[in-house]
Structure formats: structure tokens, C-alpha cells
Amino acid sequence: MRKILSLYFLIMFIIGTDTFLTSPLLPTLRHEFNISVEASGWLVGAYALGFALFALVAGPLSDGLNRKKVMLFGILGFSVSTFLCGVANGFWTMVLFRGLAGVFAAFTSPQVWATIPILVPPQKIMRSMGIATAGLAVSQTLGVPIGTYLAVQSWKMPFFIIGACAFLLFLLIIWIVPDFKPAISGKQPSIVGRYGTLLGEGKAKKSFLAYFVFQSGNFAVFSFLGTWLADKFDLTVSEIGNVLIFMGLGNIIGSFFGSNVVAKLGKRNTLLYGIAIMGILYLLLNTTTSPALVKVSYFFLYIIAGTIFPIMMALLQTLSTTARGTIAALSNATMYAATTFGTYIAGILYAQWNGFVGVTLFAAVCYALSIWLWMRSGVAQASEAAAQGPAAVSAAIASQPSGRHLFRRTKS
Known part of the structure; x- marks a missing residue:
């Protein structure tokens, strides 16, 4: 199991690096392809748009297929298309390969x-989700930062190396990851039908709405952090980057060790208290008088964020045992939609x-x-009750208006 979780960590690391890499390379790519600042945004947007649109299709399709084969198809295509970014000889060719x-x-x-909830026992799902996060x-x-350093030698180099690393992951998936039987057998419902079934219950609607909000x-706060730091403290781009490093360090700590907090407080309490503390810290952020305090604040903020994000992903995955790919796809699409709305x-x-x-008030x-929405959904209570056994399930049924739905899911 350690081999698989380590592999999942590397998969998310490579995909994450490729996702965020283009932004710091934009000035170089703009000069290389002789394009305007406005047009250069397509080099970032093409990747995000391709991901957002096809995630909605890929997730439901994967529920009726062997997930290992879907993963192999995805990582091989990712490897080739990323490698081809390094040989792109024009702007639109680069946009195509990024897409x-x-x-x-x-x-x-x-x-x-x-696949994480399938591979590991319930008590280890949170920690496993944290490793992937x-x-x-x-x-x-x-x-x-490593990719940016490599780009000093040549802007092509990061894409070549990421593409090669992704191909190595393709080989490791063949060797390490087991086959997964399709979650849905027999006649396959339509993609729209799968989303309709998933969102047919109030618990799922409230959970995804809570995640979107x-x-x-x-x-909203993340998008204008750099602008605020420049306006209030006159920080340069490199100094703003130092703040982001503290943010990333906090996120790493929360992702790796947040499961220890969850083990003591439970998913529900950790999630609700964590969100509340984040709201308070963001409001207090306006009173900070130095960049050093901002770094400390964001360090603790993202320890919390790194802790509660795996909880959200784990809770969403409990909504159905036969539509896990659909859930993962919808959660990605929800995040992209929330990013667009919140930034606007x-x-x-x-x-x-x-x-x-x-x-910060909006946040x-x-x-x-x-x-409020997470509490109303009851998904956290249901998840903890299922982990504790039949008696806890019965108590959760008695305390929830949607007890019949909870019993049907838990029984399955």
C-alpha cells in the first residue's frame, strides 16, 4: 500500500507542477512567440479549460471502466502532450498542446x-487523501521553483523533464497499481443521467454547494493576495514569492499531518472549526503591520487548509460507492467554477x-x-457513524431528517 500511495503522491506532484509551471514562464513564452500580454493568458487558460471541460466527461466514463486503464491512458497522453510543449514552434501549437x-x-x-477509498480501510482514508493532496x-x-530554475537554461527543459517523468509514472502504474473492476456493471447510464442520479439527493446537493461556497x-482571497501585498507593503514579485513559500510549507504540513488532528477531533469538528478559524484569521489579516506577520498568518492558514481539504474530498467520496469518478470530476469542475466566480x-x-x-469579508x-451547508448536509455525521459501527449509524439516523437516505447508503 505504501508503494501505491507514494506513486499517487508523485502523480499529483507531476500534474501539479505542470499545472502551475506556465504562469512564471509567461514573460519568456510571450517573448519567444512574439505575442501580447492578453494573448499569453491563453497558455494558462488552455490547460485549465481542457481540464475543466473533459473532467466532467472523464469522471462518469471511468465509473464504467477499469480505473487502472483510464489512469494509464491519461498519464501516457499527459506525458506525450507535455513533452510536445517543448517542441512547439508557434503560439497556437503551444496552446493546442497545453490544452x-x-x-x-x-x-x-x-x-x-x-481509488483511494477502494484501496485503504475507512480509518486510513483521511491520511491517504492527505498524502495525495x-x-x-x-x-x-x-x-x-525547480521548473523555473530549469527554464533559465531553456524554456523547453521543464516540459521535456515533466513529460519524461510522467512516462516513468506510466510504467510504475503498470507495475504497482492493481486492476479495478468497473463500479457500474451491465447497461451504462448516460453521463447526464449519472450526474442526475448523484445530485438527486439533498445531501449531495448541499455538500457540493458547501464545497463551491x-x-x-x-x-477570492488567494487571487488578490499579491495585489494587496504590493499595494500595502510595496513588495516586489520575488518578495511576494517568499510569502507564497510560507503558504506552501503550511499546506504541506497540514496535508501530511492533519490526519492526526482528525483522529482526535473527528472529521466534522475538524472541518467546521477549521473553516471558522480560517474566516477569523483572514479578517485579522487586515490588521497586520508587517510582511513578516503576513507570512506567519498564511503559514497557519494553510496548515488548516491542508488539513481540511482532504476531509472535503473524503466526505464527497462517501456520497456514492458506484460514482466515485463522477464525484471526483464534479468536485474538480466545482472548484474551477468557484475560482471563476470568487475571483470575479x-x-x-x-x-x-x-x-x-x-x-476578506466576502471570504x-x-x-x-x-x-452551515456542511452541517445541513449531514455527510460528516454519516461518515463518522459508518466508521463507528451499527449503533452509531442508528443514532445518526435518529438525529437526521434524511435518515432513510443515510441508512440506504450505509447499508450498501
């Missing part, structure tokens, strides 16, 4: 989230309503609403 890299990543990463955190903290506030609202608030104060309101 394809996003498409194939959308077939790969949902299988990581979907840590791969993304480490990619931001170490992968992107949380991420809207989360990315934050831009208006920052420009027209008291700068960063307005943005705090989002967090409060998210707490």
Missing part, C-alpha cells in the same frame, strides 16, 4: 481520488469596496455559509 495536457490530466487525477502542495512549494471565498466578485470588491477588507461570509 491536450489539461484534457489528459482530467482523465488521470480523478482516478487517484476515486501533499503532492499538489509540494508541487507549488518545490516543483514550480468555500472555494469561492478561498480563491473579489475584483469588484477590491476595486470598489475598501480594497482587501472587502475581499468570511462564504466560510460561514459553507459551515
Whole structure:
């Protein structure tokens, strides 16, 4: 099991590094392809758009297929398309290859989230989710700086190396990861039908809405962090990067060791208290008087974020045992939609309503609403009751209005 989790960590690290790498390379790529600042945004947007659109298709399709084969298809395509980015000889060719890299990543990463609950016992799901999440955190903290350093020699080098590493992961998946029987046998429902079935229950609707609201506030603050630091403290780009390093370190610690907190407090308490503390810390962030305090604040903020994100992913995966790929795909699409919405609202608030104060107030309101929705969904109580046994399940049924749905899921 350690081999598989280590492999999943590396998969998320490579995909995360490729996801975040293009942004710091934009000035170089803009000069290389002789394009405007506005056009250069497509080099980032093409990957995100390819991922977001095809994740909605890849997730439901994978529920009716062998997930190992889907993962192999995705990582091989990701390897080839990323490698081809290094040989792109024009702007639109580069956009095409970046878009394809996003498409194939959308077939790969949902299988990581979907197979963890199958491979490990319930009591180890949280820690395992944290290990996969840590791969993304480490990619931001170490992968992107390493890639940027390699680009000093040639902008092509990071793409060549990431593509080669992804091919090695392809070989390791063949060797290490077991086959997974299709989650759905017999006649396969349509993609739309799978989403309709998943979201047919109030528990799923409230859970995904809670996740959307949380991420809207989360990315609203994240998107305008650099602008606020430059405006308030006159920080340079490199100095802002130092703040992001502290953020990444906190995320790594939370991802690796947050499961210890969950073991003591439980999923529900850790999730709800964590979101509440994040809201308070963001409001207090406006009172900070030095960049050093900002670094400390973001370090602790992202320890919490690294702890609660695996909880959210694990809770969403409990909504169905036969639609794990669909759930993983929908969670990715929900995050991208929340990023778009939160960033748009934050831009208006920052420009027209008291700068960063307005943005942090928006985040705090989002967090409060998210707490309420997670509580209303009952998914955390149901998950903990299932882990504790029949007696706890009965108690959870008695305390929840949707007890019949909870019993039917737990029994299955």
C-alpha cells in the first residue's frame, strides 16, 4: 500500500507542477512567440479549460471502466502532450498542446481520488487523501521553483523533464497499481443521467454547494493576495514569492499531518472549526503591520487548509460507492467554477469596496455559509457513524431528517 500511495503522491506532484509551471514562464513564452500580454493568458487558460471541460466527461466514463486503464491512458497522453510543449514552434501549437495536457490530466487525477477509498480501510482514508493532496502542495512549494530554475537554461527543459517523468509514472502504474473492476456493471447510464442520479439527493446537493461556497471565498482571497501585498507593503514579485513559500510549507504540513488532528477531533469538528478559524484569521489579516506577520498568518492558514481539504474530498467520496469518478470530476469542475466566480466578485470588491477588507469579508461570509451547508448536509455525521459501527449509524439516523437516505447508503 505504501508503494501505491507514494506513486499517487508523485502523480499529483507531476500534474501539479505542470499545472502551475506556465504562469512564471509567461514573460519568456510571450517573448519567444512574439505575442501580447492578453494573448499569453491563453497558455494558462488552455490547460485549465481542457481540464475543466473533459473532467466532467472523464469522471462518469471511468465509473464504467477499469480505473487502472483510464489512469494509464491519461498519464501516457499527459506525458506525450507535455513533452510536445517543448517542441512547439508557434503560439497556437503551444496552446493546442497545453490544452491536450489539461484534457489528459482530467482523465488521470480523478482516478487517484476515486481509488483511494477502494484501496485503504475507512480509518486510513483521511491520511491517504492527505498524502495525495501533499503532492499538489509540494508541487507549488518545490516543483514550480525547480521548473523555473530549469527554464533559465531553456524554456523547453521543464516540459521535456515533466513529460519524461510522467512516462516513468506510466510504467510504475503498470507495475504497482492493481486492476479495478468497473463500479457500474451491465447497461451504462448516460453521463447526464449519472450526474442526475448523484445530485438527486439533498445531501449531495448541499455538500457540493458547501464545497463551491468555500472555494469561492478561498480563491477570492488567494487571487488578490499579491495585489494587496504590493499595494500595502510595496513588495516586489520575488518578495511576494517568499510569502507564497510560507503558504506552501503550511499546506504541506497540514496535508501530511492533519490526519492526526482528525483522529482526535473527528472529521466534522475538524472541518467546521477549521473553516471558522480560517474566516477569523483572514479578517485579522487586515490588521497586520508587517510582511513578516503576513507570512506567519498564511503559514497557519494553510496548515488548516491542508488539513481540511482532504476531509472535503473524503466526505464527497462517501456520497456514492458506484460514482466515485463522477464525484471526483464534479468536485474538480466545482472548484474551477468557484475560482471563476470568487475571483470575479473579489475584483469588484477590491476595486470598489475598501480594497482587501472587502475581499476578506466576502471570504468570511462564504466560510460561514459553507459551515452551515456542511452541517445541513449531514455527510460528516454519516461518515463518522459508518466508521463507528451499527449503533452509531442508528443514532445518526435518529438525529437526521434524511435518515432513510443515510441508512440506504450505509447499508450498501
